[in-house]
Amino acid sequence: MWAHRPWVGRFYPTGTQPGTELALYAQWCTAVEGNTTFYAQPTATTVDKWLRQTTDDFRFAFKLPRTVTHDKRLRDVGAEVRSFLNVIEPLGQRIGPVQVQLPGSFGPADLDALLAFLRRLPQDWPWAVELRHREFFDFSAAHRAVDKLCLERNIGRVVLDTRPLYAVAARSTAAIDEQRQKPDLPVVLDAIGSSPIVRVIGEDTVDGTLQGLLAWVPQIVAWLDEGRTPYVFVHQPENLESPGLARALHEAVAAKLPALAPLPTPPGQTSMF
Numbered sequence: 001m002w003a004h005r006p007w008v009g010r011f012y013p014t015g016t017q018p019g020t021e022l023a024l025y026a027q028w029c030t031a032v033e034g035n036t037t038f039y040a041q042p043t044a045t046t047v048d049k050w051l052r053q054t055t056d057d058f059r060f061a062f063k064l065p066r067t068v069t070h071d072k073r074l075r076d077v078g079a080e081v082r083s084f085l086n087v088i089e090p091l092g093q094r095i096g097p098v099q100v101q102l103p104g105s106f107g108p109a110d111l112d113a114l115l116a117f118l119r120r121l122p123q124d125w126p127w128a129v130e131l132r133h134r135e136f137f138d139f140s141a142a143h144r145a146v147d148k149l150c151l152e153r154n155i156g157r158v159v160l161d162t163r164p165l166y167a168v169a170a171r172s173t174a175a176i177d178e179q180r181q182k183p184d185l186p187v188v189l190d191a192i193g194s195s196p197i198v199r200v201i202g203e204d205t206v207d208g209t210l211q212g213l214l215a216w217v218p219q220i221v222a223w224l225d226e227g228r229t230p231y232v233f234v235h236q237p238e239n240l241e242s243p244g245l246a247r248a249l250h251e252a253v254a255a256k257l258p259a260l261a262p263l264p265t266p267p268g269q270t271s272m273f
Helices: 021-028 044-052 066-071 078-094 108-120 141-153 173-181 206-214 217-225 242-256
Strands: 098-101 127-130 159-161 197-201 231-235
Touching: 021 242, 044 078, 066 078, 066 098, 108 127, 108 141, 127 141, 127 197, 197 206, 206 231, 206 242, 217 242, 231 242
Parallel strands: 098 127, 159 197, 197 231
Antiparallel strands: none
């Protein structure tokens, strides 16, 4: 997300108008999940606006619309996928891995549909699939079949790290809802692809979330040393401090890799927290 109104007056200047947030977000972070595309395919006008509000080094890691992943469950969706790619194509090099986020009910019974879908994805686009059914994390035949195909076609498997969320008892209503909605799955890195995507789901406090986020620093450094391009996104139950947390992670990685390009300092900002 980027149009989170509680960030106005905190990460965005007071008086920031709706619709202008992306340009400000791009001063804090270098990538965004673009969760808005999960709910509806954007219009060409909207995509053009996103293009104008970002620079060439910014990346969108869009999600396929839920009509493809949740409603039709990857079956007979060729026209929908092509329509979506055609709409976002003007963003060019700003397009990062396109995410195929599947519901927790999508399991081994759907394996044939999943494998057929992955085989049909155009290989000139970057892809990542997020699975949430536990039997895709137990090294079963279904798990191995998905990993094998992903490795063959350089399709990454998104890592959903909910360990910080479940490390403490949920206190806020938002945290309780997060624990209901987000599965507690193992962290498996066998098929992360050339552009690993890690989604760290934190807890209510900044310190607890930051601790879980910084645990990824050694792995991120290793991926960068291997020539991979990792994407790391951080969420909190109410997402009040996410931009600052993301920058704190970048600074921690940069401390290990001084050659890492520094992030610009947003106007008027002197500290993250």
